[in-house]
Amino acid sequence: MMQAKEMVVVSGKGGTGKTSLTGSLSFLFRDKVIADCDVDAANLHMILNLDEVLLTKEFFGGKKARIAPERCTQCGKCRDVCLYDAISGDFVIDPVSCEGCGTCHFLCPVEAIDFDERLAGYCYICSTEDNGRFVFAEMLPGEENSGKLVAMVRNEAREEAKKTGHGLILIDGPPGIGCPVISSLTGTHLALIVTEPTPAGAHDLKRIVELTNHFQIKTAVVVNKSDINASYVGETQRLCKENGILYLGEIPYEPKITEAQKEAKTILDFAPQCVASRAIREIHTKLQSILEEL
Amino acid sequence: MMENMNIAFASGKGGTGKTTIAVNLAYFLACSRQKVQYLDCDVEEPNGHIFLKPTIDESAPAKVLVPVIDQDKCTSCGECSTHCQFNALVTLPGNVLLFPELCHGCGLCIHICPEKAISDGDREIGQIGEGTAVEGIDFIHGILNVGEPMAGPLIREVKHHCKENHVRIIDAPPGTSCPVVKTISDADVVVMVTEPTPFGLHDLKIAVEVAKDLGKPIGVVINRQNGGFPPLDAYLSKNNLPVVMTLPEDREIARHYSMGDILLQAIPSYMDRFMELAVNIGKLSGDTKTQVVK
Ligand code: SF4
Numbered sequence: 001m002m003q004a005k006e007m008v009v010v011s012g013k014g015g016t017g018k019t020s021l022t023g024s025l026s027f028l029f030r031d032k033v034i035a036d037c038d039v040d041a042a043n044l045h046m047i048l049n050l051d052e053v054l055l056t057k058e059f060f061g062g063k064k065a066r067i068a069p070e071r072c073t074q075c076g077k078c079r080d081v082c083l084y085d086a087i088s089g090d091f092v093i094d095p096v097s098c099e100g101c102g103t104c105h106f107l108c109p110v111e112a113i114d115f116d117e118r119l120a121g122y123c124y125i126c127s128t129e130d131n132g133r134f135v136f137a138e139m140l141p142g143e144e145n146s147g148k149l150v151a152m153v154r155n156e157a158r159e160e161a162k163k164t165g166h167g168l169i170l171i172d173g174p175p176g177i178g179c180p181v182i183s184s185l186t187g188t189h190l191a192l193i194v195t196e197p198t199p200a201g202a203h204d205l206k207r208i209v210e211l212t213n214h215f216q217i218k219t220a221v222v223v224n225k226s227d228i229n230a231s232y233v234g235e236t237q238r239l240c241k242e243n244g245i246l247y248l249g250e251i252p253y254e255p256k257i258t259e260a261q262k263e264a265k266t267i268l269d270f271a272p273q274c275v276a277s278r279a280i281r282e283i284h285t286k287l288q289s290i291l292e293e294l
Numbered sequence: 295m296m297e298n299m300n301i302a303f304a305s306g307k308g309g310t311g312k313t314t315i316a317v318n319l320a321y322f323l324a325c326s327r328q329k330v331q332y333l334d335c336d337v338e339e340p341n342g343h344i345f346l347k348p349t350i351d352e353s354a355p356a357k358v359l360v361p362v363i364d365q366d367k368c369t370s371c372g373e374c375s376t377h378c379q380f381n382a383l384v385t386l387p388g389n390v391l392l393f394p395e396l397c398h399g400c401g402l403c404i405h406i407c408p409e410k411a412i413s414d415g416d417r418e419i420g421q422i423g424e425g426t427a428v429e430g431i432d433f434i435h436g437i438l439n440v441g442e443p444m445a446g447p448l449i450r451e452v453k454h455h456c457k458e459n460h461v462r463i464i465d466a467p468p469g470t471s472c473p474v475v476k477t478i479s480d481a482d483v484v485v486m487v488t489e490p491t492p493f494g495l496h497d498l499k500i501a502v503e504v505a506k507d508l509g510k511p512i513g514v515v516i517n518r519q520n521g522g523f524p525p526l527d528a529y530l531s532k533n534n535l536p537v538v539m540t541l542p543e544d545r546e547i548a549r550h551y552s553m554g555d556i557l558l559q560a561i562p563s564y565m566d567r568f569m570e571l572a573v574n575i576g577k578l579s580g581d582t583k584t585q586v587v588k
Pocket residue numbers: 067071072073074075076077078079091107108109110111112113
């Protein structure tokens with residue numbers, strides 16, 4: 001059987017409307033599994049009409065060190081070797097600062113430091129009322145290794161796609177360009193970047209394009225809230241041309257999108273005939289034909 | 295006086311206007327003759343400079359430790375790769391491979407290697423820029439190299455530039471991951487910027503949990519207020535979270551943002567709101583001091 005194609009929606013910065021757009025697109029693609037890889041702030045489930053959680057899996061992230069005072073001789077070795085200033089003068093490890101590297105644990109002469117895995121989040125496999133299978137995850141606050149959790153979500157989504165025979169995995173990626181983003185981009189077939197026409201948007205777009213180029217992923221760009229500042233739309237088009245990136249078009253600023261969000265609906269549902277909804281349908285058609293050619 | 299106070303601006307999700315509020319509070323305080331330092335810890339998407347337009351006088355690379363392996367001394371015993379918590383080392387017959395993107399620079403492998411075949415080198419992860427912005431605001435930011443997953447050490451580096459006798463405005467990264475927790479762990483007051491939507495509220499709740507766990511006083515800024523969003527109001531009053539400022543949904547604000555303008559320079563009539571914000575933050579920090587006295 002053919003392997004499902006993976007399309008990831010990303011944005012250099014947060015708040016460009018990435019999740020709303022992914023939500024809308026998810027209702028337009030028929031043959032797909034949806035994965036929310038924004039594990040630090042998972043939102044997509046709020047607009048997807050979840051039916052039930054079929055399976056919950058625990059996610060174990062990195063380890064953290066803890067000194068057992070009854071065994072510690074206060075020799076000071078651990079404080080010398082910890083490069084993260086995580087161990088206090090009276091030999092207590094601050095879990096916020098502890099990077100989980102294990103150096104103190106392995107070097108303590110009397111084995112006074114425990115080093116255990118911690119539950120760092122959950123991954124959920126769900127059914128939706130009318131939109132197919134959906135995989136998402138939640139990171140417990142302050143935990144690390146969100147990149148690893150992203151990988152887990154993508155794996156589960158692939159399993160679901162295999163089981164259901166769907167040809168597409170639609171991924172809502174995390175914002176930024178850090179570890180979880182890299183983890184959600186690697187090995188995908190198409191990256192859709194949602195940007196906005198502002199200096200911050202242009203700045204962040206350049207950075208994420210560098211990233212998709214680095215991983216040699218076919219990339220397409222959509223400008224959201226395009227009429228806020230028309231001059232940056234031109235700049236975005238130029239940037240796409242220079243980098244050999246597909247420019248798919250614009251979605252105009254639509255106050256109804258905020259209203260739709262308040263009711264936890266997609267704009268397609270809330271105002272199917274508004275300009276934004278029409279623009280989204282056009283973008284979907286273009287994406288469909290790009291995916292077919294891949 | 296707000297001297298020596300650390301005010302961190304956080305948000306559960308990106309794009310809520312965190313930077314706008316932080317920049318304009320910095321500007322307002324500087325206009326009222328306070329010594330202000332702006333620390334942009336949002337190293338993946340540093341945007342503060344777009345508005346504050348600092349002249350960067352000093353720029354220095356930020357580095358982390360990276361192991362250097364002397365393949366002649368290495369016996370391929372595999373001790374280093376089995377101990378490394380981040381899978382950054384792979385032992386092959388005849389040599390050891392390092393994956394620098396995965397390495398956290400902890401130094402454990404250097405201590406562990408029985409042949410003393412590993413020494414410490416360094417690797418650049420980004421740049422620290424320092425300078426002066428409008429109204430004499432002291433400005434520091436960190437810019438993470440594209441494709442670089444290690445945000446933590448760069449944020450630490452930015453925070454090492456804290457200046458005495460200044461009000462320090464800290465723009466934290468969005469979300470609740472480990473670097474965020476580290477950023478706000480040094481704050482005296484945490485200002486959460488949110489939007490009156492279900493997404494906004496969902497992410498605010500998670501971010502508030504983190505700040506509460508750290509025992510920080512929290513103030514909430516509601517951005518893009520248009521009409522009410524009763525679930526948000528209910529949540530705030532149930533949890534005793536004070537609203538320290540609201541900003542309306544205003545296309546003009548969005549337009550000035552898109553041009554990289556400082557809101558208060560463009561529309562000075564918003565000055566009153568930022569004065570209120572400053573006063574409210576002062577009150578919040580006062581609260582903690584009385585608590586400490588008790
Ligand atoms: S190295 Fe071990 S014994 Fe020494 S101070 Fe640290 S925990 Fe205690």
